[in-house]
Amino acid sequence: MAEHQSLEPFGPARSTVKGSPLSEDEIKQYDDFFKASCYLSLGMIYLRENPLLREPLKKEHLKLRLLGHFGSAPAQIFTYMHFNRLIKKYDLDAYFISGPGHGAPAVLSQSYLEGVYSEVYPEKSQDIEGLQKFFKYFSFPGGIGSHATPETPGSIHEGGELGYSVSHAFGSVFDNPDLIALTVVGDGEAETGPLATAWHSTKFLNPIVDGAVLPVLNLNGYKINNPTILARISHHELRSLFIGYGWEPYFVEGDDLDSMHQAMAATLEHCVNQIRGYQKKARDSGEAFRPRWPMIVLRTPKGWTAPRKVDDNYLEGFWRAHQVPITDPATNSAHLELLEEWMRAYEPDRLFDKSGKPIPSLRALCPDGNRRMSANPVANGGLVRKPLRMPNFRDYAIKFDRSATTLSSSMKNMARFMRDIIALNPHNFRLFGPDETESNKLGAVYEAGKKVWMGEYFEEDKNGGNLAMAGRVMEMLSEHTVEGWLEGYVLTGRHGLLNSYEPFIHVIDSMVNQHCKWIEKCLEIEWRAKVASLNILLTSVVWRQDHNGFSHQDPGFLEIVANKSPEVVRIYLPPDGNCLLSVMDHCMRSVNYVNVVVSDKQDHLQYLDMDAAIEHCTKGIGIWPRFSTDAGKNPDVVMASCGDISTKESLAAIDLLLQHFPDLKVRYVNCVDLFKLIHPSEHPHGMSDKEWVSLFTADTPIIFNFHSYPWMVHRLTYKRPGNENIHVRGYREKGNIDTPLELTIRNKTDRFSLAIDAIDRMKHLQNRGAAARQAFLDAQIRAREEAFETGMDPPYLTQWTWPREGLWKKAAEKLVSM
């Protein structure tokens, strides 16, 4: 085929696929549908009264403030409606993802014409009154958003923050073999990093077990105020790019409506047939393969069908069509006239009946029932969600004879639990991660489900590759993509877990923010059924970035999460392996949360047997009598911690203190559920002040060793009685190439520093404490020297267990069994 080289979006259709599948009459019908849809989009932006222009347009009919975006609407509408033809023809199971920013007018108009919008929101009925409300409340306080927000029927993707349409689409079709996600990608969005790499998702899509994504890259040429890159490179480069990404791009370019209708209809049909053909071939043969999946490049003018110019300024086909296309009809009567003329050209008189209802021939183009894309239950994932089949987490308990004497990897143990969840849920659960699952010691999962890989296979893969075309683990070195997949997967009714190094999870701060916001809104929307929680497991934690150095030290993701709605976010820092099991079991069963679990992957001390762990995690925070010597009352000091490494150091600090002050009344408090610390008015998990005092007292020094930044504990506890007694240690920016010990010492979260903190804060020890203080300092220096000599932490620190024999005599006698 000779390449058509024009980059201008104007003229008769130029398309890769030829064909005229539509009759003249059909062209006319689609033209009507397009007009009605564009009319609705403009109405949303402009009109508060006179919704069908039954009287001449006056400025009093206009909204006082014009808000909303027209630019991407026509091309999205065009795509949506022509796909409807194929849904009807082939009885397709499909839904629509609107990638371009502020794409709501496009999808709202379709949902309204399908009748879904009025079914979901009866007051926005298909008549003049309903239409007026529909228009008025668009981009209006408390009303309808200008993005495809959770209130939008059929949406799982808001498109507020750009970049995630393709990864969301893929997430939704994994394990949904009959589903097609028709995904319009904006050429602005396409410039973002997350979108640019998400095209590679095809290397993880299996045509037997998964559905298909049909992307339509809409080159309307402009962003807010700039041309787009992809609209200004040669046809050859553009085509090469998508072939390079592994797609077969089909071009549909132009603005002449009649020929464009034919071209789009023919191209979409060709793509659907190709998708179905590849799926059939793979499914019939049982042999998966990676075809070059079809995608469409739809080049149309921005604000297609708007006036080409307003005065001397280009509108259609320029960035001025991005938002409100004609900005001043209220003050410029010529512009008001132009607007009216434009709107009337969409023929509202003809296309809506006397009552204001769309005429039957429009409705006839829409599919029925749940085949209407805005009614597809997959986009209200809670409706189709099946609970996970869960093994009994108690069966994976780490067994030990005595608390705090056994070292083992909580993560490695938990991997067996995860493995069996995978085995029990072969179509309903996936594990996601950026190439770190094995490094995070979760490799046992591969026994139940290998890593999905649709790229080429080499001989070496047979020996430890753990790759398979049909697998359960999704790994790509793009936190953005795996997070996007997980979000799409969960929002369409399935379950999953993302595992990541703690320090690099900041890469997806903004994505997690947006998901939290999505879930929070969903809580307010009656018809949105609850979806599985988004579970994020952070490991390879900041305290064990052994020698990786400063760039790998950042525990701040917890703050990002804690800033989101208390209705949505949950943060757990299990101190040991049995607590990790209990917490994970809870998270996997929960709905509509974003759960963040922080647990290191290295060997750590195990403290609680399974029953004690369940009890502790259920409470979320509690005194550990075994590690306390205050017999439940009037402690001299409260040692507290949150996080596994923090806990070990806190307990070792108690050990040190008791060596020197055997009669010391120490209370140890462990926190698993971070939001227990906050007042109940701020988070539903918050404990009452009474409970707080029963744990921490109102007048005792508290040495709180925390996994993340110390001020996070202050922020959570500043309203607590006796909050001035809380002395928090945590991570601060003082990094280096460090051993774990050195890192804790620099941050004063090591046992020696904590013990010194405790002495310094117990007034009655000020005199007695000097010798002990010095002994701790000496021991700290000794340990440092050893570490600097060998490059490793001294074994008596790394392998420290509790209790050390023969130590703290009086105190030991007081020990209460847990």
Next chain:
Amino acid sequence: MAEHQSLEPFGPARSTVKGSPLSEDEIKQYDDFFKASCYLSLGMIYLRENPLLREPLKKEHLKLRLLGHFGSAPAQIFTYMHFNRLIKKYDLDAYFISGPGHGAPAVLSQSYLEGVYSEVYPEKSQDIEGLQKFFKYFSFPGGIGSHATPETPGSIHEGGELGYSVSHAFGSVFDNPDLIALTVVGDGEAETGPLATAWHSTKFLNPIVDGAVLPVLNLNGYKINNPTILARISHHELRSLFIGYGWEPYFVEGDDLDSMHQAMAATLEHCVNQIRGYQKKARDSGEAFRPRWPMIVLRTPKGWTAPRKVDDNYLEGFWRAHQVPITDPATNSAHLELLEEWMRAYEPDRLFDKSGKPIPSLRALCPDGNRRMSANPVANGGLVRKPLRMPNFRDYAIKFDRSATTLSSSMKNMARFMRDIIALNPHNFRLFGPDETESNKLGAVYEAGKKVWMGEYFEEDKNGGNLAMAGRVMEMLSEHTVEGWLEGYVLTGRHGLLNSYEPFIHVIDSMVNQHCKWIEKCLEIEWRAKVASLNILLTSVVWRQDHNGFSHQDPGFLEIVANKSPEVVRIYLPPDGNCLLSVMDHCMRSVNYVNVVVSDKQDHLQYLDMDAAIEHCTKGIGIWPRFSTDAGKNPDVVMASCGDISTKESLAAIDLLLQHFPDLKVRYVNCVDLFKLIHPSEHPHGMSDKEWVSLFTADTPIIFNFHSYPWMVHRLTYKRPGNENIHVRGYREKGNIDTPLELTIRNKTDRFSLAIDAIDRMKHLQNRGAAARQAFLDAQIRAREEAFETGMDPPYLTQWTWPREGLWKKAAEKLVSM
């Protein structure tokens, strides 16, 4: 050319460019250089003693803990050393960016062989003692990092968090017309979103005024534990991908050293000549164009030249070569033997002389002086930094007759200042942003420097496009890319500013984190000269996301920044336009900081004339007597704010209070410099407790209206005297489609809520206050109703100015002129 289709990295060289530029003798020399470099890389990972294997290798010579990564080293070394030939031949100005994670052994070995490392760190001398230290301290506590950290000579790019090598490289060559950034991109890194879109940077590079980036995509095939996508797609797809991105890819593939030396030498030379040719053509003609710039795809085995197998497991050419290639030589004597054999195959006996110095023929391959890539001053940007030529910011003052009676856009005004900075610094300053510069009301800058655009041009661009091939404004819809460009630009000695919508700046949380860490480390490194600060201007703030809705509401970036080192981060929230000018002037002149400035773009009240603004910004926080009625002592309440919108509401709340309680002693405190709030032990800007008390008292209720999350103020002030009196209002996750007023009301940061807060906290007003309280509630409800009716905030709120005539009589008399 027939396409070579093998994806296996083994065998004789397969290359696009043919040729044999090297003599047999040269091949031998480069082979030696390669061997010496690989030997050094292994030595760093394994040896603490016996650095040149002058005696048989024993386990006692091994480091106790083996850390470091070999996988990407050989191919990076190979690239680096063959480029040296061209530096010498053509006297090139070039430096090296190491993209693959943990790439330090590659660059350290080169710096050591060039002699630069020993010049910078004399104790790591070019002899046995120095070598032993060099080896020992690699990945050792307090020692040499396993990434190209700031301590690494010649590095501006650490490669800890992956994804930014290409955007950093482009940033460094903008306005550096003679510079070539030789940039190795890992195939793991290439999967990240930021990297995937950064390839498009060519659409912003002008061959006349800018230098060139020569990317070498190293397909070593594996990440930590997975194959890489780009190594497992067909040659056709891979080639198409880079053509699509706008590059001309040249392939060099194989593992046979002799033929690979020839192929790489020929290919690099071809690329350099092509780069120079394009530059010459453009410069001679004065006509810029976008060539298809050359790039190289270097496909080699991971851990190239490592043993192919260890026992039955693949090592070379598999992911097992990623990190420490042979993991257990200390406990497995066969493996110790294998390691020794492997290391001796690199012939350390021959390649280092008796003293341990590299033999002269190795040194002879390196360029001299600053032409050595690890000595290029561009990578120590402070050395080449020229101060900005600054216009006098006072000349841009917003003039007004009376404080708080004029509404204007601080941002639009500041744009004139920015415009003139651009004009005065045509080669030394650029403005960066993700397609929002115009929307952010900074459009005036285009008068001095247009937007760089090397894509196709259309007719429409002439009418408001503001595009040019040589411009000063860099806009791409990728926060990642523009931030990466800015970082590269600043780190190589220039100046810049990023402007962004506040809510979406979280997209680059992790990048800013990493830059803060980089700068912090630089402060500790004597030879690193100071670079210009990284300036981030946040606007389109969370409080004015008019109708954009919930997804556009997130003020949390300030917390991300505040968590970084106090030596590096600065946060300013100027209350008005003259303060914005003063703050921006300060930021643009500063060095080695990350400055974040938050200022809305809409029209706002102007409070301070230029002199007062300078004084206020210099102090960073202060009482505004004009808006206070306490005559400087014993206030009944302190109303405080930080942020422009917050300030307006706080002042309006004072107005409301005074209407009802004309004798109220109100003190108003404004905070510009956020870190003034924190104790000086925590940040150098922190004020003393004495100053704190002089502003806030220790016993008066404080109603603090804050731009971001309220707990941030608590976190900053929890150590302050009387901190229990601080009542903070700020943003919380309660979003919706809102008018600005409604958003503040939901968050209780509006004037009515603040006035009610004040009443509720002034004990002596408990009885007198009931009527006023009710009046405020009524007014609030009325204002809401109006807004819900019209979709707009009532004009008496948006246009509220101070003082309203005839109000608060007694209080007005007390006003002190500022």
